[in-house]
Amino acid sequence: MNGGLVRLREILDDLTPSERKVAEYIISYPHSILDMSVAQLSAESGGSQAAIIRLCKSMGVKGYPELKLKVAGDLNQNEERYEYREIRPGDSMEQIIQTVSANNIQSIRDTVTILDPKTVDLAVEALSQASRIFFYGLGASHLIAQDAHHKFLRINKTSHSFTDPHLELTSAVMLNPGDVAVGISYSGETAHVIECLKEARACGAKTISITKYGNNAVSAQADYPLYTSSTENEIRSGAMSSRMTQLNVIDILYLGVASREYDQSVRYLKKSREIIKRLTGR
Known part of the structure; x- marks a missing residue:
C-alpha cells in the first residue's frame, strides 16, 4: 500500500490553507508522521485536527491510519524520488532527451501508485x-x-x-x-x-x-x-x-x-x- 505522497502532491493546489499546511508538512517530513497522532501532526504542521480529517477525505483514504500506511509504503520502496524538471534555455540535446524521458517515466510510475x-x-x-x-x-x-x-x-x-x-x-x-x-x-x-x-x-x-x-x-x-x-x-x-x-x-x-x-x-x-x-x- 503506497501512493500517499503522490496523492498529496497531486491535490496540493486544490486544498484549503489549513489542509495545505498539513500536506506540505507530510511531504517535507514523511518519516516524522509515522509515529504521530492526529493531535501531534496538528501541532507540528500548524493545521487543525479537522483539517487532517478533511485532508484524508480529499486524498480518497478512509482515515489517518490509512494515510500513514500509504506514506510508509512510499518510504519502504527505498528509491530516491525523481523530481520533475523543466526544459531550460540553452539545454543541450542530451539534457532535453534525458529530461523529457525521465519526466514521462516518473509520471507513469506515479500513476501506478x-x-x-x-x-x-x-x-x-x-x-x-x-x-x-x-x-x-x-x-x-x-x-x-x-x-x-x-x-x-x-x-x-x-x-x-x-x-x-x-x-x-x-x-x-x-x-x-x-x-x-x-x-x-x-x-x-x-x-x-x-x-x-x-x-x-x-x-x-x-x-x-x-x-x-x-x-x-x-x-x-x-x-x-x-x-x-x-x-x-x-x-x-x-x-x-x-x-x-x-x-x-x-x-x-x-x-x-x-x-x-x-x-x-x-x-x-x-x-x-x-x-x-x-x-x-x-
Whole structure:
C-alpha cells in the first residue's frame, strides 16, 4: 500500500490553507508522521485536527491510519524520488532527451501508485460487456480518444471517437444502457466532456473517466473514475507527461479486455494485421 505522497502532491493546489499546511508538512517530513497522532501532526504542521480529517477525505483514504500506511509504503520502496524538471534555455540535446524521458517515466510510475486495481477491473468488465464504446476528449485528450478507438476496434469492440464536439454531444444523448462512455480530460474540468458523461449516465450507459488525481467535475460523473499523475506546468503544460499517462491507462484497459477475451482478440488482431500487410506490404 503506497501512493500517499503522490496523492498529496497531486491535490496540493486544490486544498484549503489549513489542509495545505498539513500536506506540505507530510511531504517535507514523511518519516516524522509515522509515529504521530492526529493531535501531534496538528501541532507540528500548524493545521487543525479537522483539517487532517478533511485532508484524508480529499486524498480518497478512509482515515489517518490509512494515510500513514500509504506514506510508509512510499518510504519502504527505498528509491530516491525523481523530481520533475523543466526544459531550460540553452539545454543541450542530451539534457532535453534525458529530461523529457525521465519526466514521462516518473509520471507513469506515479500513476501506478494511485490507480485502484479494483476500479480498473470494474472498468475493464464494463468495456468487455459493452455493446458500444464512446471515447470523449478535446484537444490533446482527443488524441488519446482516437488511440483508444483504434485499439478497441482492432479487437472487434464497436467504438467511436469524434473530432467535432457537437457530434460528441449528439452521440452522448443517443446512448443505451448497454453502452459505455469514456471521458478523458487531464484537468477533469473540460465542459464538453463533463456534459457528455452527464448525458450518457442519464441514458443509462456506464461511464468511465480518466483525469488527474483529485476531486473534479468529470470524475464526479463517472461510475468508474480512473486517475493519472502528472504535474503539468510551464512548458510541460502542453500535455506532455499527462498524455503519456493517459495512453498508459488506455493500454491497461485495452489489454485488460483483450486478456479476458484472449482467443477471439488474437483472432481479430491477426485478421486486421493481415489485411493491412496485404495492402501496404508491411
